[in-house]
Amino acid sequence: MMSRIGDHHGVNVAVVGATGAVGEEMRRLLLERRFPVHQLRFLASPRSAGRTIPFGDREIVVEALEASSFAGVQLALFSAGATVSREWGPRAVAAGALVVDNSSAFRMDPGTTLIVPEINGHRVPPPPALIANPNCSTIQMVMALAPLHRQFGLSRVIVATYQSTSGAGRQAMNELDSGTRGFLAGDEPAPEKFPRPIAFNLVPQVDEFDRLDYTKEEWKMVDETRKILELPDLPVTATCVRVPVHRGHSEVVWARFDRPVDVAGARAALTAFPGVVVEDDPGAKRFPTPRSASGLDPVFVGRLRIDPTDEKALVFWVVADNLLKGAALNAIQIAEAVFGGVRQPAS
């Protein structure tokens, strides 16, 4: 059943994976950003069906996905994994919806647009269509690279990530807490969501291993960056590591350009770019951290400096809330680009 929220000028919205870590942020952002919702439907796995979830002062019953789920839906926000998206995304489009899909299922499909609104919002197709929301680690990196590329011409990227547990979902966040409490008490439970204990540890594997001994997460950063920046041959080399942090992904990025770079010019380009905040003052020990960026909309860039051994290279540290700009916020921004909506400033 669709719950009526606002007047009939609004949009009929379905959130698929509404009970997950990203789904929770999608629900919150729809409300906080005053997205013009007419009717609303929360969809999830049969396990979660029947639960009641508040939306403002309303209570909405979570429904299991079924053939009729997308009847009348104009916007379907998917965040329930690639398998669900592959099965149900095309059906939602066939029912007339604009699907914004947070999974990896269609991102590299040549016919699917992969959107970060600040960078390639002009590529958003009219509904019905499926738009892919990029990988969290990719979004925050390209948000920093795009303005630098416009200024200096990007030619090479080498990145090492420091990814929080929330990127692996709610249970993974809980595993960090239970593992940490267990470790401190001398009685640590065996890991389930991660291949090794994550408490006070690092796991240099995010997603499954794939070709050439890189993980799928590492290939996403290569392939999606090329697609979003429309630089199909850009050399990108990524190493992705999980860290014992709840929320907020961090990255050390080494980027080389066609032309010599200067820090002042780079800082100006980043500062002028919507959605990016430069937080960088070594003298005052100012730089972003995952905890300082957690719960906030912008992509934060700090530790910006030239490479003293290469006048065409910059090194920086980029931090963003992976559940917000890395997932739910970017998805809502895509929806806003299509349906309008009262947009909030990025921070």
Place this chain on the structure above:
Amino acid sequence: MMSRIGDHHGVNVAVVGATGAVGEEMRRLLLERRFPVHQLRFLASPRSAGRTIPFGDREIVVEALEASSFAGVQLALFSAGATVSREWGPRAVAAGALVVDNSSAFRMDPGTTLIVPEINGHRVPPPPALIANPNCSTIQMVMALAPLHRQFGLSRVIVATYQSTSGAGRQAMNELDSGTRGFLAGDEPAPEKFPRPIAFNLVPQVDEFDRLDYTKEEWKMVDETRKILELPDLPVTATCVRVPVHRGHSEVVWARFDRPVDVAGARAALTAFPGVVVEDDPGAKRFPTPRSASGLDPVFVGRLRIDPTDEKALVFWVVADNLLKGAALNAIQIAEAVFGGVRQPAS
């Protein structure tokens, strides 16, 4: 007072900073590796003087440093910070000792050798002399780079570190625990040893900021790597980050060579190098983590792969116990190179 430990064929040893995190490992290694100790003296700050510390079945009283501290001392292992080393290191040498200094005080002094025994043990000078022990992050990186350099000719290094709290000393390790417990209980103490809370967080600043907005730790990785590998112009670019891990530093290293590289050749070179263990089998999810490397002697290399965008580049993950090979173990190995001693296999 010197405590007599072994027979008079042994060496008179002083441990300066004996109560610190590295000092503790030095004491343990002297015993476990059966270093031929004749007489032994534990030195520390006046704050720790008078404490009694066990050494095997003996109890040794910690003494404050004073003018007569090094009388009769043949080997002085320093790990009490640069200020103490600058003041007392030369005095110990003047008294006839071989000083192995774990601080940064003399590392880049042109007249001081900077030793990683497996790489440049042939450069160890005869006593009396001061030998500098390199920075922890540098040691584990050059241990992996040295055999690759011999095989392929090193031309470029870009590194991002994931450094544990023990690198900042015992109080910093305690701050991770107290901060973590406080965070989980909703009552987190303010950070003291780190510029930001380290619990469930990352701090992209290790040591103080220095020229060009790089930190001293980052410059150490540049300068010391060049000195140890005797490649004074090697381009090295480092970004150092503190992570909420107790023990064990990790690094993502991107290394470029003069010649095209192959993974099998790289793996063979690393495997043949003493002190390095390749732990790398993506199919079996085998790779080192700081917790798996903690308390062990070797430098572990995993996630070894070619860079698909550059046939001359390799990417890998290197993990070592920063208190052992990164500090105390390397110092003891230097002492063993000078005084002999019964050497233990590296693991």
